[in-house]
Amino acid sequence: MVHEIKRVIIDTDPGIDDAHALMIFLEAEKRNLIKIEAITLTAGNTSLENACKNTVRLLESENRTDIPIYKGVKDALLQYNAENSTYFGIDGFGDVFNDEPNLSLIRKELSPVIISEIVNENPGRITLACLGPLTNIALAAKLNANFFDKVKECFIMGGNYQGRGNETASGEFNFYSDPEAAYIVLKTITCPTTILPIESCYKAHITLEWRRKVLGQCSKMTLLNQAEDKCYPFVTGETNSWVPADGYLAAIVLYPEEIVKQKSEQHVTVELRGLFTRVVEELDVEFYKNIVLDMFKD
Numbered sequence: 001m002v003h004e005i006k007r008v009i010i011d012t013d014p015g016i017d018d019a020h021a022l023m024i025f026l027e028a029e030k031r032n033l034i035k036i037e038a039i040t041l042t043a044g045n046t047s048l049e050n051a052c053k054n055t056v057r058l059l060e061s062e063n064r065t066d067i068p069i070y071k072g073v074k075d076a077l078l079q080y081n082a083e084n085s086t087y088f089g090i091d092g093f094g095d096v097f098n099d100e101p102n103l104s105l106i107r108k109e110l111s112p113v114i115i116s117e118i119v120n121e122n123p124g125r126i127t128l129a130c131l132g133p134l135t136n137i138a139l140a141a142k143l144n145a146n147f148f149d150k151v152k153e154c155f156i157m158g159g160n161y162q163g164r165g166n167e168t169a170s171g172e173f174n175f176y177s178d179p180e181a182a183y184i185v186l187k188t189i190t191c192p193t194t195i196l197p198i199e200s201c202y203k204a205h206i207t208l209e210w211r212r213k214v215l216g217q218c219s220k221m222t223l224l225n226q227a228e229d230k231c232y233p234f235v236t237g238e239t240n241s242w243v244p245a246d247g248y249l250a251a252i253v254l255y256p257e258e259i260v261k262q263k264s265e266q267h268v269t270v271e272l273r274g275l276f277t278r279v280v281e282e283l284d285v286e287f288y289k290n291i292v293l294d295m296f297k298d
């Protein structure tokens with residue numbers, strides 16, 4: 001298959017699931033599928049400071065500290081006294097690492113500023129891969145009224161369309177963490193946009209047994225194996241699912257025609273009104289399993 005080399009900004013809140021997606025993107029860059037323009041960070045799965053540490057730790061382990069990393073704002077646009085998730089441990093990486101990553105690698109420019117600058121300097125050429133709360137993206141859009149007119153395409157992991165949540169009974173974590181930011185993005189976005197909602201991730205069933213006994217045997221997964229051991233007790237059986245939501249989004253960015261089995265055109269918003277957007281409804285799980293094994297095999 002011949003793929004265009006996409007120029008990608010990855011906006012993320014690592015988090016083990018985001019780290020898995022970052023590893024997919026790093027391997028994709030080695031294969032000349034994409035060029036990572038920047039990794040921009042936000043709070044969500046853990047605090048902003050921990051997100052910085054986790055990202056640097058991952059890039060150090062992959063010898064990719066050449067990739068520019070930028071720190072976002074600390075809080076959501078409006079605050080509800082909400083705390084960062086501890087689903088992946090206090091530090092977002094299973095609380096198993098005691099090293100001190102080199103945080104001097106974090107650039108001084110704020111994420112929303114650098115996102116806006118890169119898009120402005122490269123109109124129609126930048127793909128946004130949004131793995132966390134949309135705070136940075138909303139602020140970038142506010143800095144430039146024509147921001148989304150200059151974005152080539154946007155991929156978002158977040159929200160739900162059947163009322164099923166993973167943070168509350170009906171709230172998906174990324175959108176719930178900053179609903180105003182999600183509203184601003186969906187209200188103002190004009191570029192081709194693909195949303196991967198949480199229900200579609202749950203429908204794409206992969207067992208924890210496959211994660212541990214197949215993918216987990218790849219040496220490139222060592223770092224994430226250590227982190228996940230504290231978060232996912234090893235169990236077997238078809239009822240025990242591994243849900244790599246951000247990994248799925250990374251695969252959609254890279255292989256949208258191959259992995260997406262069903263999609264629909266929707267008007268989307270957060271409570272109020274939104275614009276025209278594609279919603280991923282079903283994924284090809286076997287395709288996903290095959291590409292990550294191929295990427296991470298020794």
